[in-house]
Amino acid sequence: MKAIKRVIVFLTLLAIPLFLAGCESKLLVFDPKGPIARSLTDLIIYSIVFMLIIVVVIFVLFSVIVWKYRARKDDGDFEPKYEKGNHVLEIIWFTIPVIIVIALMIPTVMTIYEVEEVPQAYKEEEPLVVHVTSADWKWIFSYPDQDIETVNYLNIPADHPVLLKMTSAGTMQSFWVPELNGQKYTMANMETKMYLVSDKPGSFYGRNTNFNGQGYAHMEFEVQAMSKNDFNEWVDEVKRTANDLTEDEYAELLKPTIIGRKTYNQTHLQWIDHAHGGSEKYLNPELYRLHHGDDEESTEEVVDEEENKETNTVEEHDTEESHEDHAHH
Structure with a gap:
């Protein structure tokens, strides 16, 4: 229980500067006034939300593992038995980061190429x-x-x-x-x-x-x-x-x-x-x-x-x- 409380306190302390920063000034990058800036803002928001989901999942798994496999008084002289590596898990641990990179790379590349051209609504204008x-x-x-x-x-x-x-x-x-x-x-x-x-x-x-x-x-x-x-x-x-x-x-x-x-x-x-x-x-x-x-x-x-x-x-x-x-x- 103490580990979970520490995580909550850590996240709260991390969030305080973000809220205070929002009070101090206007974040212009999140206030687009044109189609090009709007595409870039959408990409930034997508990346933040996507990575935030990953961070939340990692913290949840971290908390569960810390709690479930914590040392107990009744453990005695318990020593975990040696286990050979699991190839399936190793493939999963390798595949997940690759999927994350691809999920970030595709919209990023598409947006970069998009903003290098005249916005679609203005194609006919000189x-x-x-x-x-x-x-x-x-x-x-x-x-x-x-x-x-x-x-x-x-x-x-x-x-x-x-x-x-x-x-x-x-x-x-x-x-x-x-x-x-x-x-x-x-x-x-x-x-x-x-x-x-x-x-x-x-x-x-x-x-x-x-x-x-x-x-x-x-x-x-x-x-x-x-x-x-x-x-x-x-x-x-x-x-x-x-x-x-x-x-x-x-x-x-x-x-x-x-x-x-x-x-x-x-x-x-x-x-x-x-x-x-x-x-x-x-x-x-x-x-x-x-x-x-x-x-x-x-x-x-x-x-x-x-x-x-x-x-x-x-x-x-x-x-x-x-x-x-x-x-x-």
């Missing part, structure tokens, strides 16, 4: 193409058809497929919008693709989930899903009000700094597509060098420069948001 370029420590979004480029925010039409062509200007990073899709890496000199669909208008949180330096924690962005009319109005607003992106300005963007939101007419694709190489033309390795000992002040200067640039972009950030609000309304 996706909006957006090039995603990760840099230290910011996200750059290029709209080649609209000839617009944004930094640290992505506006998309709701209820419409979006094709993301992703690469990195330098270090490997990870793109993730938990309410809309899964996670995928961005890497220099190559291109990864991902589809994005939001059922309804809304604002969604995105970030880099791959550690890549001291500015990693600030590498967040917003995905704003708009009605198609609002999206077209936003494009027109940018065309009228945003400055043109120059190559010198783009070189400044690629420096390892923390900045706010920015919006430009024209895209950097007219000079370079980092998926096909050439990033070394815009990157200065000295800005990434770590200094030690007497040179520690140099590192502090880089951090101070980043903080100053972040402060200087606050006003521009607010201006961009006012333009977006104007276009939205």
Whole structure:
């Protein structure tokens, strides 16, 4: 009886952090807002339930065996007799894990292939193409058809497929919008693709989930899903009000700094597509060098420069948001 009580106490203690975690914040991965994220959430829930059943069965069997074969006072000098291995049981113990792996593998593989394509309901629609370029420590979004480029925010039409062509200007990073899709890496000199669909208008949180330096924690962005009319109005607003992106300005963007939101007419694709190489033309390795000992002040200067640039972009950030609000309304 004591063994069963200990198991119950252990499970209770294990459950407490889970309940407290649920009270602290919203689990975005379990709150999908699009068909792609919904497929991934269903897979996660299926895996959790399936593995939970296995864990419950194991704990029940463990408790029964511990109780049934426990040592008793009346055992005396009892010694169990030697028994040769049972081939039937050995086959069963081997087969059960294989079945478990297959039961998890089949839906996982099917879902992975499913989310790599345009969702079935949007097969007939032409996706909006957006090039995603990760840099230290910011996200750059290029709209080649609209000839617009944004930094640290992505506006998309709701209820419409979006094709993301992703690469990195330098270090490997990870793109993730938990309410809309899964996670995928961005890497220099190559291109990864991902589809994005939001059922309804809304604002969604995105970030880099791959550690890549001291500015990693600030590498967040917003995905704003708009009605198609609002999206077209936003494009027109940018065309009228945003400055043109120059190559010198783009070189400044690629420096390892923390900045706010920015919006430009024209895209950097007219000079370079980092998926096909050439990033070394815009990157200065000295800005990434770590200094030690007497040179520690140099590192502090880089951090101070980043903080100053972040402060200087606050006003521009607010201006961009006012333009977006104007276009939205």
